[in-house]
Amino acid sequence: xxxxxxxxxxxxxxxxxxxxxxxxxxxxxxxxxxxxxxxxxxxxxxxxxxxxxxxxxxxxxxxxxxxxxxxxxxxxxxxxxxxxxxxxxxxxxxxxxxxxxxxxxxxxxxxxxxxxxxxxxxxxxxxxxxxxxxxxxxxxxxxxxxxxxxxxxxxxxxxxxxxxxxxxxxxxxxxxxxxxxxxxxxxxxxxxxxxxxxxxxxxxxxxxxxxxxxxxxxxxxxxxxxxxxxxxxxxxxxxxxxxxxxxxx
Amino acid sequence: xxxxxxxxxxxxxxxxxxxxxxxxxxxxxxxxxxxxxxxxxxxxxxxxxxxxxxxxxxxxxxxxxxxxxxxxxxxxxxxxxxxxxxxxxxxxxxxxxxxxxxxxxxxxxxxxxxxxxxxxxxxxxxxxxxxxxxxxxxxxxxxxxxxxxxxxxxxxxxxxxxxxxxxxxxxxxxxxxxxxxxxxxxxxxxxxxxxxxxxxxxxxxxxxxxxxxxxxxxxxxxxxxxxxxxxxxxxxxxxxxxxxxxxxxxxxxxxxxxxxxxxxxxxxxxxxxxxxxxxxxxxxxxxxxxxxxxxxxxxxxxxxxxxxxxxxxxxxxxxxxxxxxxxxxxxxxxxxxxxxxxxxxxxxxxxxxxxxxxxxxxxxxxxxxxxxxxxxxxxxxxxxxxxxxxxxxxxxxxxxxxxxxxxxxxx
Numbered sequence: 001x002x003x004x005x006x007x008x009x010x011x012x013x014x015x016x017x018x019x020x021x022x023x024x025x026x027x028x029x030x031x032x033x034x035x036x037x038x039x040x041x042x043x044x045x046x047x048x049x050x051x052x053x054x055x056x057x058x059x060x061x062x063x064x065x066x067x068x069x070x071x072x073x074x075x076x077x078x079x080x081x082x083x084x085x086x087x088x089x090x091x092x093x094x095x096x097x098x099x100x101x102x103x104x105x106x107x108x109x110x111x112x113x114x115x116x117x118x119x120x121x122x123x124x125x126x127x128x129x130x131x132x133x134x135x136x137x138x139x140x141x142x143x144x145x146x147x148x149x150x151x152x153x154x155x156x157x158x159x160x161x162x163x164x165x166x167x168x169x170x171x172x173x174x175x176x177x178x179x180x181x182x183x184x185x186x187x188x189x190x191x192x193x194x195x196x197x198x199x200x201x202x203x204x205x206x207x208x209x210x211x212x213x214x215x216x217x218x219x220x221x222x223x224x225x226x227x228x229x230x231x232x233x234x235x236x237x238x239x240x241x242x243x244x245x246x247x248x249x
Numbered sequence: 250x251x252x253x254x255x256x257x258x259x260x261x262x263x264x265x266x267x268x269x270x271x272x273x274x275x276x277x278x279x280x281x282x283x284x285x286x287x288x289x290x291x292x293x294x295x296x297x298x299x300x301x302x303x304x305x306x307x308x309x310x311x312x313x314x315x316x317x318x319x320x321x322x323x324x325x326x327x328x329x330x331x332x333x334x335x336x337x338x339x340x341x342x343x344x345x346x347x348x349x350x351x352x353x354x355x356x357x358x359x360x361x362x363x364x365x366x367x368x369x370x371x372x373x374x375x376x377x378x379x380x381x382x383x384x385x386x387x388x389x390x391x392x393x394x395x396x397x398x399x400x401x402x403x404x405x406x407x408x409x410x411x412x413x414x415x416x417x418x419x420x421x422x423x424x425x426x427x428x429x430x431x432x433x434x435x436x437x438x439x440x441x442x443x444x445x446x447x448x449x450x451x452x453x454x455x456x457x458x459x460x461x462x463x464x465x466x467x468x469x470x471x472x473x474x475x476x477x478x479x480x481x482x483x484x485x486x487x488x489x490x491x492x493x494x495x496x497x498x499x500x501x502x503x504x505x506x507x508x509x510x511x512x513x514x515x516x517x518x519x520x521x522x523x524x525x526x527x528x529x530x531x532x533x534x535x536x537x538x539x540x541x542x543x544x545x546x547x548x549x550x551x552x553x554x555x556x557x558x559x560x561x562x563x564x565x566x567x568x569x570x571x572x573x574x575x576x577x578x579x580x581x582x583x584x585x586x587x588x589x590x591x592x593x594x595x596x597x598x599x600x601x602x603x604x605x606x607x608x609x610x611x612x613x614x615x616x617x618x619x620x621x622x623x624x625x626x627x628x629x630x631x632x633x634x635x636x637x638x639x640x641x642x643x644x645x646x647x648x649x650x651x652x653x654x655x656x657x658x659x660x
Contacts, residue, residue: 057573057653078577085575092657096570100266112255113575157574 002069010063038208041217089158148179260588275596277549282600284542290608292535294618357467374462390437550636557644569656589641597633
C-alpha cells in the first residue's frame with residue numbers, strides 16, 4: 001500500500017518581477033496513513049506553502065506529489081477542488097466560518113459541493129457537530145459561539161466529508177491555552193480513534209508535543225523530521241507511538 | 250438542481266444581509282424597466298389612437314375628387330373643377346371588380362331650423378352606400394333608402410352634434426326640420442363618431458338623398474345636373490386598395506376621354522396614405538422614447554456590476570473558503586451570477602409594477618391613451634434578466650477564478 005502522502009523533490013517558486021522567490025526547494029518525504037504530524041518553522045520558512053500543496057490548494061512548480069498513490073501535481077483547478085472536497089479537510093486559525101449562517105449550515109457546506117447530491121446532508125452535519133461536542137448548538141450562528149466552539153464547528157465542517165487528511169493551519173493560534181488543549185484533544189482522538197491523518201502547522205512547542213512526528217522547515221527546506229518519542233496525551237498515560245513518517249534521504 | 254437551489258439561497262442571504270445596498274442597486278433597474286414600460290405604453294397608446302382614427306374614417310376607403318381647374322394656364326386648387334358625375338359613380342361600381350360600392354357626394358353648408366333653434370351645418374347629399382363606405386351606423390330610426398334617392402324624398406339623417414344643438418333631449422325621429430325653408434322629416438340619427446384625425450367634428454352634418462340635396466338645398470353646380478363634389482369608393486378589401494385605385498383611374502380616364510398625354514382631371518386619395526405617415530411618426534417617437542428608456546436600464550446594469558464587484562471583493566475570504574472545501578469554478582460563478590440575476594429580476598418585477606402604475610397615472614392625468622402590452626412586460630423581464638447576466642458575469646468570473654490561497658489570505 002502506497003504512503004498516503006509521497007512528495008518527491010517538491011518545489012514552489014513565485015516570480016515577483018525580476019526576482020524569483022523559492023518558497024519551497026526540493027522537499028522529499030512521505031507521510032503514512034494515521035500519522036499526526038506537526039509542521040514547524042519560522043515565518044517564511046515554507047511550511048504554509050508545503051501544507052497548501054499537500055491540501056491541493058496550490059500546484060507545485062517542480063517535483064511530484066502522489067496523494068494516495070495518485071499524482072495530483074498536474075490536475076486543473078476543478079479537479080483539485082474535487083480532491084479537496086473528497087479527501088481533505090481544512091481548519092484555519094481564524095475559523096473561517098460563514099457569518100450569519102448557522103453552525104449546521106456551515107458544516108453542510110462541503111456537502112453542497114460534492115459531485116453528487118448528498119441526501120442525508122443534514123444528518124451527517126448533525127453527527128459531525130455531535131462528534132465535536134456541539135450537539136444542541138446546530139442553529140447557533142458563529143457570533144453566538146465562543147472561539148473554541150467556533151473552531152469545533154470548523155473541525156466538524158472539515159470532518160463532514162470523511163476526509164483522509166485534516167490540514168490545520170495554526171488551529172489554536174487564536175485560542176487560550178485551556179481551549180487549545182480541548183481542541184488538541186479532539187485532534188488526538190480523531191487521529192487515534194478514527195485513524196485520520198492530521199497535519200498541523202504550529203509555532204508552539206506545547207502544541208507540537210501532541211503530535212507523534214515533527215517536521216521543521218527553514219528557508220524552504222526540511223531541516224529536521226523526527227518522531228516524537230513521548231507524545232503528550234490529554235488526560236491519559238503517555239505511550240510510545242512508532243513513527244509513521246520516514247525521511248527519504 | 251440542489252446546487253442551484255443552494256446557490257439561490259446563498260444569493261438571497263447575501264442580498265438580505267445588505268438590504269440598503271441591494272435595494273439601491275435594484276433602484277437602477279426599477280427605474281429602467283418602469284421607464285421602458287411606461288414609454289412603450291404611451292407610445293403604443295398613441296399608435297392605437299391613430300389606428301382607431303383611421304378606422305373611424307372608414308375602412309378600405311378611397312376618395313375621388315375633381316382635379317384642378319386649368320384656365321389659360323392658371324392652375325386652380327384641386328377640387329375646383331366639375332368633372333365627376335353620378336354616372337361616374339354608378340359606372341365605377343358596375344365595372345370595377347375590386348370596387349364593392351361607390352357613393353357620389355354633394356356637399357354644402359346650410360342653416361337648419363327646428364322650432365326656435367337653428368344650427369349651421371354641412372349638408373351631405375349622397376346615396377345609402379355612403380353609410381357602408383364610411384362605416385356609419387344609424388343609432389336611432391333608419392337611414393334613407395335608394396327609393397328615397399329615386400323619388401327625391403325630403404328626409405334627413407342627422408349627426409349627433411346637430412341633434413344636440415337643435416333638439417336637446419327631445420327625440421328627433423319623425424320631427425320636421427327646415428333646411429333653407431324646405432321642410433324635411435328626420436328619419437334617423439347617426440351613431441356618434443367623434444373627431445376625425447384632422448380634428449373635425451364628424452358628427453356635425455346631415456345626410457340626405459343626393460337628388461333631394463341637389464334640387465332643394467345645394468343646387469346643381471353646373472348646367473350638368475349630374476355633377477358631384479366627390480365620389481367615395483370602397484375597395485373589396487384592404488389589400489386591394491391599390492388595384493381598386495388603378496381600376497378607378499383607368500375607367501375615369503376613359504369616361505372623361507383623356508388622351509394618354511393628358512393629366513388626370515380628378516385625383517384619387519387613399520386615406521391610409523394620409524395616416525400611415527402619422528402612424529409612422531408616432532411609432533418612431535415611441536421607439537425613440539423606448540431607446541432612451543433602455544439607456545437607463547443599461548445604467549442600472551452598470552450599477553449592478555459595480556455592486557457585484559464590491560461584493561466579490563468584500564467576500565474574498567468567503568470565496569477562498571468555499572474553494573477550499575471543494576467549490577468548483579462553476580459553483581462560484583453560479584453563486585454570483587444568481588445573485589446578480591436575482592437583483593435584476595427583482596428590480597424588473599418592481600419596475601413592471603411601477604411602470605404600469607405610472608402609465609395609469611399618465612393616462613388619467615394627461616388623458617392619454619396608454620396600452621400595456623404583454624410583449625413589453627415580457628421584454629422588460631427578459632431584458633432585466635439579460636442585464637443581470639451581462640453585467641453580473643464579469644464580477645462572477647472574477648470571483649470564480651480567484652486563487653484559493655490568496656483569497657483565504659485576503660484581509
